[in-house]
Amino acid sequence: MHQDAHEFLNYLLNELVDILEKESQAAKSDHETSPPEKIANGPKIALANGAQKEPLVTWVHKNFQGILPNETRCVRCETVTARDETFFDLSLDIEQNSSITSCLKNFSSTETLNAEDKLFCDKCCSLQEAQKRMKIKKPPHILVIHLKRCKYTEQLGRYKKLSYRVVFPLVLKLSNTVEDADAEYSLFSVVVHVGSGPNHGHYVSLVKSHNHGHYVSLVKSHNHWLFFDDENVEMIDESAVQTFFGSAQEYSSNTDHGYILFYERLAAGSTS
Amino acid sequence: MINNNNNINGSMSPSSTNAQSQGLKTYFKTPEGRYKLHCEKTHPAGLLPFAHGKSITQITLAHLKDKPAQAALPPSSSYSASSGVRFVAAKILGGGGNGGRALSFVGGNGTSKANGGTSRSGSLGGLNGSNSMVNSNFDGKGTYLIFNVGDTLYISDFNSQDKDPIKSIHFSISNPICHAFDSEAKDGHDLLIGLNTGDVYSVSLRQQLQDVGKKLVGAHHYNKDGSINNSRCTSISWIPEHDGAFVVAHADGNLYGYEKCKDGTGDSSFPVIKDQTQFTVAHAKSSKSNPTARWHICQGSINSIAFSTDGKYLATVGRDGYLRVFDYSNEQLICGGKSYYGALLCCAWSADGKYILTGGEDDLVQVWSMEDRKVVAWGEGHNSWVSGVAFDPYWSPPSSEDVGENVVYRFGSVGQDTQLLLWDLAMDEIVVPLRRCPPGGSPTFSNGSQSAHWDSVIPVGTLQPAPSMRDVPKLSPLVAHRVHSEPLSGLSFTQESVLTACQEGHVKFWMRPGQSESQPSNSDALLSSSLKEKTLLPGRVGGSSYKLSNSS
Ligand SMILES: [Zn+2]
Numbered sequence: 051m052h053q054d055a056h057e058f059l060n061y062l063l064n065e066l067v068d069i070l071e072k073e074s075q076a077a078k079s080d081h082e083t084s085p086p087e088k089i090a091n092g093p094k095i096a097l098a099n100g101a102q103k104e105p106l107v108t109w110v111h112k113n114f115q116g117i118l119p120n121e122t123r124c125v126r127c128e129t130v131t132a133r134d135e136t137f138f139d140l141s142l143d144i145e146q147n148s149s150i151t152s153c154l155k156n157f158s159s160t161e162t163l164n165a166e167d168k169l170f171c172d173k174c175c176s177l178q179e180a181q182k183r184m185k186i187k188k189p190p191h192i193l194v195i196h197l198k199r200c201k202y203t204e205q206l207g208r209y210k211k212l213s214y215r216v217v218f219p220l221v222l223k224l225s226n227t228v229e230d231a232d233a234e235y236s237l238f239s240v241v242v243h244v245g246s247g248p249n250h251g252h253y254v255s256l257v258k259s260h261n262h263g264h265y266v267s268l269v270k271s272h273n274h275w276l277f278f279d280d281e282n283v284e285m286i287d288e289s290a291v292q293t294f295f296g297s298a299q300e301y302s303s304n305t306d307h308g309y310i311l312f313y314e315r316l317a318a319g320s321t322s
Numbered sequence: 323m324i325n326n327n328n329n330i331n332g333s334m335s336p337s338s339t340n341a342q343s344q345g346l347k348t349y350f351k352t353p354e355g356r357y358k359l360h361c362e363k364t365h366p367a368g369l370l371p372f373a374h375g376k377s378i379t380q381i382t383l384a385h386l387k388d389k390p391a392q393a394a395l396p397p398s399s400s401y402s403a404s405s406g407v408r409f410v411a412a413k414i415l416g417g418g419g420n421g422g423r424a425l426s427f428v429g430g431n432g433t434s435k436a437n438g439g440t441s442r443s444g445s446l447g448g449l450n451g452s453n454s455m456v457n458s459n460f461d462g463k464g465t466y467l468i469f470n471v472g473d474t475l476y477i478s479d480f481n482s483q484d485k486d487p488i489k490s491i492h493f494s495i496s497n498p499i500c501h502a503f504d505s506e507a508k509d510g511h512d513l514l515i516g517l518n519t520g521d522v523y524s525v526s527l528r529q530q531l532q533d534v535g536k537k538l539v540g541a542h543h544y545n546k547d548g549s550i551n552n553s554r555c556t557s558i559s560w561i562p563e564h565d566g567a568f569v570v571a572h573a574d575g576n577l578y579g580y581e582k583c584k585d586g587t588g589d590s591s592f593p594v595i596k597d598q599t600q601f602t603v604a605h606a607k608s609s610k611s612n613p614t615a616r617w618h619i620c621q622g623s624i625n626s627i628a629f630s631t632d633g634k635y636l637a638t639v640g641r642d643g644y645l646r647v648f649d650y651s652n653e654q655l656i657c658g659g660k661s662y663y664g665a666l667l668c669c670a671w672s673a674d675g676k677y678i679l680t681g682g683e684d685d686l687v688q689v690w691s692m693e694d695r696k697v698v699a700w701g702e703g704h705n706s707w708v709s710g711v712a713f714d715p716y717w718s719p720p721s722s723e724d725v726g727e728n729v730v731y732r733f734g735s736v737g738q739d740t741q742l743l744l745w746d747l748a749m750d751e752i753v754v755p756l757r758r759c760p761p762g763g764s765p766t767f768s769n770g771s772q773s774a775h776w777d778s779v780i781p782v783g784t785l786q787p788a789p790s791m792r793d794v795p796k797l798s799p800l801v802a803h804r805v806h807s808e809p810l811s812g813l814s815f816t817q818e819s820v821l822t823a824c825q826e827g828h829v830k831f832w833m834r835p836g837q838s839e840s841q842p843s844n845s846d847a848l849l850s851s852s853l854k855e856k857t858l859l860p861g862r863v864g865g866s867s868y869k870l871s872n873s874s
Contacts, residue, residue, distance in 0.1 A: 219664035
């Protein structure tokens, strides 16, 4: 989309990573003796691989990165190949009158690679029909879901905005993960695209505001939603979030549609 | 038979019913045969009610019996504006807001006590100005479909093929959200209506049908201007076996008990709720007060309520994702549990009181067992939120081969994915998942709480946490059928049909297999015979001697 919010988010996160890596590099050359702080992967790997090749785990990675093994299974020899891919957000195909839960299910469901999409199997040494599955291995701390509302239509020969009604709950679980427990998430922000076409329009966003500090784990009634529209900020009721689900009918006057959803992972066992 | 596909190239207006029917089949198949689209009911074509889309359509079926001999409705002359303070016609009320999502279905589940008359509301009179005309020749006997769209409550003749309603009641700037009907109401005030402003009315359905105006007539007004609670009414229900008593659930987590006979002159204030998370019951200080009690049930909205058929238990579901079951007269929490995730939007009892269905934002249909006090199955099949659930009390298993404990229940669900799903539940066939060692994950987390779902005995009065996905047996739907083009909001079963409603106010009647096309005109008789049958059944929760439609 023109001045696409999703593209911008990608750019922002990647740029941040670059800057943080450069800073870290600079810090490293300043203090050769004390290596920069490494976070997630633990000291063992860092020592084994040496500090040079190890990618830096920044706060961007810590918050947004998830792991999505791209698993393929050759239909002929049944060899499973899994390649871990990292992601900062999930881009989901959407359907009319569906839910995020359903879109996520479709995303993780098994897909058959055939015809022109055949897989080159190393064992069979040839192109083979294969099955592909995307199952989240490591759920991120912040789950960013991008709804693919922009679709190229052959008929029109151009991009078109899908105004489909896709409902998103305030609380979500990822059950299709490799992890044992179901990862639970709470919606805290929504980027809304306003407009009927992909090449023009306007973005507004909804942000849930917390009481930070001692009351973080306190009940949600003390939270509220804020509506940001350029320089205007309004407090809105939680029930107003549902006005951004989309339109059940194709021709509708409602042009404000949820486009990027931000969910934050809840601690295991926390009641919400 | 209505031809549902006759307008493929019709208007593309979103409000148009032509657009409604695009690409939708007019039948669906089940093992017992075809269900066929018989007719549709909707608001008058081209005349969109004000605030259309601001509320979600709910449906109520109402069965009006013979008018009693000394029909106590007064002649029209006595209707001229009396200055009754509490008895007003649709009052102009402030506020907007979104509709509730719950479905309350109150069929005419009555005995044959014939008393539909209304001495009380008649003598008290209505306030409807001079334009009120009464068609006193019309006795109103029959079955009606009541549904709300925007600021209007519509009444359609259930037995007529006519798409348009026979009566529209406008509520000015407030919206009717929920309604309920009691065919046994002694003083004729049989219809309850809850508004988005918190206001509640009880009226005589017959009296509305006899009046040709567009306002509510002869209404008894409760929680006027939201003086006791100004949050949206989300669900309303008569209490079975308690004549004249009803409850209203609100969007702020409170539920109020009312008694029709109380005039409400006493002090109706209730103490401030100190802890929003605690269940508390407060009684009115004066015995004359109406409402008589306030139940604070949960934080956030109560989305739907349902009484067991004997009126002993009240089930509530809400924004916090919990199903709660109360012993109503003892004001005690019996059991309950949390959804997989997200809010619960609807709930319904089995006729024998053994199971409760819920549906919600996790796209699951949940089967709750009163005996086990836990979730016993999850129905997977909707691609969006589940907005309506109901057991089919008229369905019986096709063959009698497996007599005994294997009771099979039929139930249905509708969702925002525009689909109607039908399910069979045979408790013997439900496979309880085996306890598994966690696959590689953290062993400490899994062993304790998770699989305990099946092992532990649940004590009375406790709420269960959300079960893990792998701990609950899954059901698959028998049939999945896209019935409307808009998200669905309501589902009801009658003797001869299945009713589905969409959020925007279209209702479809699906004839059961084996029902001839001409039969619906006769449905009055069918319905009343089934009602008689129903009252003979000892459908008590405690008794457990009765099994639903256990092979015949
Ligand atoms: Zn191979």
